[in-house]
Amino acid sequence: MIARSRRxxxxxxxxxxxxxxxxxxxxxxxxxxxxxVALDRPEAAQQLLVTASDDSGRxxxxxxxxxxxxxxxxxxxxxxxxxxxxLAEGQTELVVRHGRExxxxxxxxxxxxxxxxxxxxxxxxxxxxxxxxxxxxxxxKAEGKNGFKLSVFGxxxxxxxxxxxxxxxxxxxxxxxxxxxxxxxxxxAQTPHGGGRRIRLLGPEYQRIARWMAEGGNWGRRxxxxxxxxxxxxxxxxxxxxxxxxIRVTAIDEAGRLQCVTAEAEFSSNxxxxxxxxxxxxxxASQTPGEAAVLVRYMGQVAVCRVTLPxxxxxxxxxxxxxxxDRFVWDKLQQLGxxxxxxxxxxxxxxxxxxDTIGMLPTPDESRAFLANQSPHKRSKLIRQLLNRDxxxxxxxxxxxxxxxxxxxxxxxQGAVAMHRWLRRQFIENRPYDEFVREIVTVRGNTLxxxxxxxxxxxxxxxxISRSMSxxxxxxxxxxxxxxxxxxxxxxxxDYFALAGFFTGVQxxxxxxxxxxxxxxxxxxxxxxxxxxxxxxxxxxxxxADFSNVQxxxxxxxxxxxxxxxxxxARMIVNRLWAHYFGRGLVEPVDDLRAxxxxxxxxxxxxxxxxxxxxxxxxKAFTHTLLSSRVYQxxxxxxxxxxxxxxxYSHAAYRTLxxxxxxxxxxxxxxxxxxxxxxxxxxxxxxxxxxxxPSYFFRIFGRPSRVSVCECExxxxxxxxxxxxxxxxxEIMRKISHRRGRVRALTQTAAPPRxxxxxxxxxxxxxYPDERERNLMLAxxxxxAVDRRAAAEDILWALLNSKEFIFNH
Numbered sequence: 091m092i093a094r095s096r097r098x099x100x101x102x103x104x105x106x107x108x109x110x111x112x113x114x115x116x117x118x119x120x121x122x123x124x125x126x127v128a129l130d131r132p133e134a135a136q137q138l139l140v141t142a143s144d145d146s147g148r149x150x151x152x153x154x155x156x157x158x159x160x161x162x163x164x165x166x167x168x169x170x171x172x173x174x175x176x177l178a179e180g181q182t183e184l185v186v187r188h189g190r191e192x193x194x195x196x197x198x199x200x201x202x203x204x205x206x207x208x209x210x211x212x213x214x215x216x217x218x219x220x221x222x223x224x225x226x227x228x229x230x231k232a233e234g235k236n237g238f239k240l241s242v243f244g245x246x247x248x249x250x251x252x253x254x255x256x257x258x259x260x261x262x263x264x265x266x267x268x269x270x271x272x273x274x275x276x277x278x279a280q281t282p283h284g285g286g287r288r289i290r291l292l293g294p295e296y297q298r299i300a301r302w303m304a305e306g307g308n309w310g311r312r313x314x315x316x317x318x319x320x321x322x323x324x325x326x327x328x329x330x331x332x333x334x335x336x337i338r339v340t341a342i343d344e345a346g347r348l349q350c351v352t353a354e355a356e357f358s359s360n361x362x363x364x365x366x367x368x369x370x371x372x373x374x375a376s377q378t379p380g381e382a383a384v385l386v387r388y389m390g391q392v393a394v395c396r397v398t399l400p401x402x403x404x405x406x407x408x409x410x411x412x413x414x415x416d417r418f419v420w421d422k423l424q425q426l427g428x429x430x431x432x433x434x435x436x437x438x439x440x441x442x443x444x445x446d447t448i449g450m451l452p453t454p455d456e457s458r459a460f461l462a463n464q465s466p467h468k469r470s471k472l473i474r475q476l477l478n479r480d481x482x483x484x485x486x487x488x489x490x491x492x493x494x495x496x497x498x499x500x501x502x503x504q505g506a507v508a509m510h511r512w513l514r515r516q517f518i519e520n521r522p523y524d525e526f527v528r529e530i531v532t533v534r535g536n537t538l539x540x541x542x543x544x545x546x547x548x549x550x551x552x553x554x555i556s557r558s559m560s561x562x563x564x565x566x567x568x569x570x571x572x573x574x575x576x577x578x579x580x581x582x583x584x585d586y587f588a589l590a591g592f593f594t595g596v597q598x599x600x601x602x603x604x605x606x607x608x609x610x611x612x613x614x615x616x617x618x619x620x621x622x623x624x625x626x627x628x629x630x631x632x633x634x635a636d637f638s639n640v641q642x643x644x645x646x647x648x649x650x651x652x653x654x655x656x657x658x659x660a661r662m663i664v665n666r667l668w669a670h671y672f673g674r675g676l677v678e679p680v681d682d683l684r685a686x687x688x689x690x691x692x693x694x695x696x697x698x699x700x701x702x703x704x705x706x707x708x709x710k711a712f713t714h715t716l717l718s719s720r721v722y723q724x725x726x727x728x729x730x731x732x733x734x735x736x737x738x739y740s741h742a743a744y745r746t747l748x749x750x751x752x753x754x755x756x757x758x759x760x761x762x763x764x765x766x767x768x769x770x771x772x773x774x775x776x777x778x779x780x781x782x783x784p785s786y787f788f789r790i791f792g793r794p795s796r797v798s799v800c801e802c803e804x805x806x807x808x809x810x811x812x813x814x815x816x817x818x819x820x821e822i823m824r825k826i827s828h829r830r831g832r833v834r835a836l837t838q839t840a841a842p843p844r845x846x847x848x849x850x851x852x853x854x855x856x857x858y859p860d861e862r863e864r865n866l867m868l869a870x871x872x873x874x875a876v877d878r879r880a881a882a883e884d885i886l887w888a889l890l891n892s893k894e895f896i897f898n899h
Contacts, residue, residue, distance in 0.1 A: 124136070126196040127174055129198070138195075182199075221277065246620065265304065274300065325395060326398070339386055352370070381738075416721055431732060433725060434725045436460065436461055439469060449481065449754065492801070494542070495797070505605065508538055512541050520709065534610070534642075538603075560630070571586040572586050587616040588616075596609075676695045677689050725742060759895075762824075792807075816890065817891055833886055837878045844864065848864075
């Protein structure tokens, strides 16, 4: 498969400018890669990378800005993108010129007179994949399209070969006249095709498929070798804002041979607003500083190019560091030329840390006391107090119930109660996270008893259990590999069913006292769904599991998951907690950790994972580290250099409140508790385990149904329906005007309007109004047509509908 490139040196040739003075703008050293090129078949292509470096060491891609010529014409051709293609056998030199500087690249063309026969899996499948023919929206869907079915992303090349060459009486290819084949006529839209034109008429891809047919449309060469990886160049690059960078992709086979496959590779950016990429691998930088990861795929292999866009001309003044979190964030911001915002004031910090940690607002008395406290250690002391409050356990039991299927429709009301109580107890006792996960993975017992056994009732099959545990605790979304090779990762069907093999011994048995007994006995390895081969149980990226010393296969998995060398376990919970407290994960989505979706600050992610292990998975100690950092305590007010920064934590983010937290905040602010259907008075929304309880408020503000292990099930997007409900809801108006509510209590005293206004601000925004706000609110009391109570109600209504109340910032 892989073309021989004996003269591909993998080196960068640096040639100094002829005689231009250093001050000349054209006096930049030019590097061309590869240093020598060998094209050994008619369809061979080589993407050049040409880089200019100035005296300061700054580098930029000039592949499309240089001039090219050949010392001997007619041997090869090169286009404006820097792609070389063969014309005739022979040798020549490509002369690359940039300003007053030139580089000569030796070029050899061979294998055109008697080319090596083409292979269907290695030469045709990449074209079908790049063209999207075998994508899930086209012929790769489960039922195919218009009578023609291909495997998704070409994972089953043998089936695809049969579909093209044997199905439909073999009429899709034409060995005698390839140009008249259905494959080429439809692919080029010469014959009506629902997918439109996917291949350019007489283009390189067209010519390759035509040669394959003319050679007999054979399966492939017996001496072909397997692809073992791809190399992306550059792997990391800094690009000026508005600049561009060409990416090259090289396939490597098991014999070490190299072939440029840039034209056949697929490219996508995880942050197109930072840096976008086209189908040929050209990265176009935006005017926004930050980082993007460009995912590159080819024949089931994946790699990443990390692109950094620094803001020029910004000298970053590093704030003081409270702990290592600040150091790593300031390092990244300095690299990007982004100045962090100043610290949040006491009132903003107070409200933020209450809502983030216990899901409640501070009371007016708590706010007064904190704002009046002059101790320099008051923030650290408050963090410790909050982590030890019962409300912390209530709130985090709710958060974990969302993703652990505490859904009474699936596990019965009794099972939901039992599991919710167990979760709350884990946070009350501050159980180490590794022990917490181990009990979930290996649980035995009644689904109605206090514990996590009911989760197995909700998940059911070994396959569903394994992929759920993988996503929950490892951040690996392996579900795609159930049917085909994962499109963005290294996992295949064998990895999927090998992981499921840990749960084949899990059984459930009904018992007389009610519920089901979950236990695990024995278990067996699963078979590959396509070839029937037995796949030994093994963890992700590990060797086959050894069950000789365990009775329950799950114990071996739990040992691997919580082991010190596990590459996913600590990073997953680190990312989940970071996303909660900072509004965005170091990796997004939160539970999608993979090499092709790197953290925005990899050194920070690594340091946090190390720290979590150092504190023995003590989540309270770890959380204290996060909340104590200057990064967490930053203001949400942006400055000139960070106003467009959404990924580097240079300022605090505005975040919507979860449905339960917002409803509790309204109840706290009005001092009128919510009455939940079937529940006695006195319960907060975060304490309600019943996810099926009817509530219009919960529905429009996005409370999850708890049918998935993904946090994405909870909606965090504000909507018009939410705004209209807050403004016009009769239920909220009744709380505001309730005879036992805050407004009635305040206005029935002799308190002057200024004190009433202060109290309402403390109850909603956890701060005192500034002078402008106070004067504006006093005007409501000056209106003779409005009585004292109505004025206070209007003020509270306005505060409840303010952005400052609805969002955590």
